[in-house]
Amino acid sequence: MSMTYRIAVIPGDGTGPEVVDEGLKVLKAVAGPAGIKFDFHFYDLGGKRYLRTGETLPDSVVHELRQFDAIYLGAIGHPDVTPGILEKGILLKARFELDQYINLRPVVLYPGVDTPLKDKGPEDINFVVVRENTEGLYAGAGGNLKYGTPDEVAVQESINTRKGVDRCLKFAFELTRKRHMAKKLTLVAKTNVLTFASDLWFRAFEAMAPQYPDVITDYAHVDATCMWFVKNPEWFDVVVTDNMFGDIITDLGAIIQGGMGVAAGGNLNPEGVSMFEPIGGSAPKYTGLKVVNPIAAIAAAQMMLEHLGATKAAAAMDAAIRKTAANDMKSMAAGHMGLTTTQVGDRIAKYAAEFV
Ligand code: IPM
Ligand code: MN
Numbered sequence: 001m002s003m004t005y006r007i008a009v010i011p012g013d014g015t016g017p018e019v020v021d022e023g024l025k026v027l028k029a030v031a032g033p034a035g036i037k038f039d040f041h042f043y044d045l046g047g048k049r050y051l052r053t054g055e056t057l058p059d060s061v062v063h064e065l066r067q068f069d070a071i072y073l074g075a076i077g078h079p080d081v082t083p084g085i086l087e088k089g090i091l092l093k094a095r096f097e098l099d100q101y102i103n104l105r106p107v108v109l110y111p112g113v114d115t116p117l118k119d120k121g122p123e124d125i126n127f128v129v130v131r132e133n134t135e136g137l138y139a140g141a142g143g144n145l146k147y148g149t150p151d152e153v154a155v156q157e158s159i160n161t162r163k164g165v166d167r168c169l170k171f172a173f174e175l176t177r178k179r180h181m182a183k184k185l186t187l188v189a190k191t192n193v194l195t196f197a198s199d200l201w202f203r204a205f206e207a208m209a210p211q212y213p214d215v216i217t218d219y220a221h222v223d224a225t226c227m228w229f230v231k232n233p234e235w236f237d238v239v240v241t242d243n244m245f246g247d248i249i250t251d252l253g254a255i256i257q258g259g260m261g262v263a264a265g266g267n268l269n270p271e272g273v274s275m276f277e278p279i280g281g282s283a284p285k286y287t288g289l290k291v292v293n294p295i296a297a298i299a300a301a302q303m304m305l306e307h308l309g310a311t312k313a314a315a316a317m318d319a320a321i322r323k324t325a326a327n328d329m330k331s332m333a334a335g336h337m338g339l340t341t342t343q344v345g346d347r348i349a350k351y352a353a354e355f356v
Contacts, residue, residue, distance in 0.1 A: 002036055004038070007068060009041065011046075012073060014075055015282060015286050018287075019292060021345070022294035023297040023300065026317060029352055047081045050078070062094070065273060066272070069308060075278065101133050101167055103265055105264075107125060107233075109257050110257075110321065112329075127233065130238060131246025137244040141157040169208050177215060183216055202219070229256060250263070261295055261296055262325075263299075265278075266307060268307070277297075278297040290340040290341040294345050302318055328344075
């Protein structure tokens, strides 16, 4: 009996639908050879639906999303919608309501891909960031007083709970052990200034470390981390950090791995339903031109398979992405790939089916 995975697909806005199409193409190509099946259900969440109906992510849809094995998301963001409405109303609502408390963001330089870092190659850039995904500055705590007046006060608080920090750290320690690479886990925070929040992270980290004697623990301030990502990316194996710092350092991570066209991530609830997405935005100016790189979306689908336990199909997809990036593409940048979005998807689909 072959395994059937029920997947909710949210193509979203801008170039989201065109890169999701390529991800689905590759998933369908590996399904047969890998002996698995997919049952895709599409949701039209995004800017267009919001402009038409005023809805972002209705509670009834959240309820439906809970029933799937995973969620595959393209991009959310529309030029005609005020910033924040769709991000908070769809993306962050999904992360929070589904308690996807880990945002897993691999930073991997595929062979043949250009990095802006001088003298660094694939052997130097291969780490993963574990970003806490439900708390911190993203919790939405705070408010304005005397809004819009010269006396205005704005407060935005970072919420860090011991439970939220502990479950994130536990995931990161387990991942470090499982990756079996340098077995080094770096906590990134700002203990020299954030003497309440970063201090909680630091104490929780130190308290958990003895349970993982095989893991080397390290600490770096977030500002210094930005410097080390550029100067010595080979120092990192697994990085664990809070929501805001994780957001910032993973854009830096994305550019050292070749740009937003390559970077994928997973919003994980290890006990519930997880959501996989390319981490770049909806790129409105490129919409419909078929010039954006679908690798990030395909790599997100690959992470989804891995998460679902379809490891053979996931490994084949990874090998196919690497082969295409190394041999068939001129660049990872939109408009400079030497292939269209569709052609990149075609190649990866073909190789992936052969590699299963
Ligand atoms: C990301 C994005 C989101 C975030 C935005 C769109 C809300 O930048 O996934 O990194 O800040 O988490
Ligand atoms: Mn971001």
